[in-house]
Amino acid sequence: MSDKPKNTQADQEQEQEPQEPQELQATPALQATPTGPRPEAIRFFGTTWLNHDGNYPARRATVTAGSLVALVILGLVLRLAYEGLQLAAVGGFVSILVVIMFATCSALAFGHTWGSFTKRPDPARQSSLRGLLTIGFLGSLTAYFLRSLKEAPGESLHREEYTTARQQYDRRTAKRTRNPAKRRRT
DSSP: OOSSOOOOHHHHHHHSOOOOHHHHSOOHHHHSOOOSOOOOOBTTTBTTTTTTOSSHHHHHHHHHHHHHHHHHHHHHHHHHHHHHHHHTTOOHHHHHHHHHHHHHHHHHHHHHHHHHTTSOOOHHHHHHTHHHHHHTHHHHHHHHHHHHHHSSTTHHHHHHHHHHHHHHHHHHHOOOSSOGGGOOOO
């Protein structure tokens, strides 16, 4: 054993060299909040869709693979449920109705989800279609998977809205070239 006393946490903190205040503070240019409109975050992507930075390609690949895996797993669960109906011997009519119901709801959910990537859905209509979208989960997942092959789902809508807001902001804040009080009256 050594004769040196063990260092306590307080002693260790004192031994560390104090950092200069300039190193702790960021430069004023970095602290300034950005002016103008801010991009809206997209689920799983945040605001990386704007400049395709922050592991955007990896996020897109993960979302694409994840939606495909979920689509396959939920398709298998749906098949298991259908086989349960056949084992229960509910009859051909009920089995056909279930297949038609899921096919119709999936097609409608696909169309609604695909359309929501290019146009903001009406909140009242969205809440009234909640049950249909829940039953047609395969259609929604298919739309999400197919759209994620091209871009982050909803990216074009958000990009269009952000570009419009940015242009409006730039127009509003553009400096005048002349003094309007000195304008000639004819």
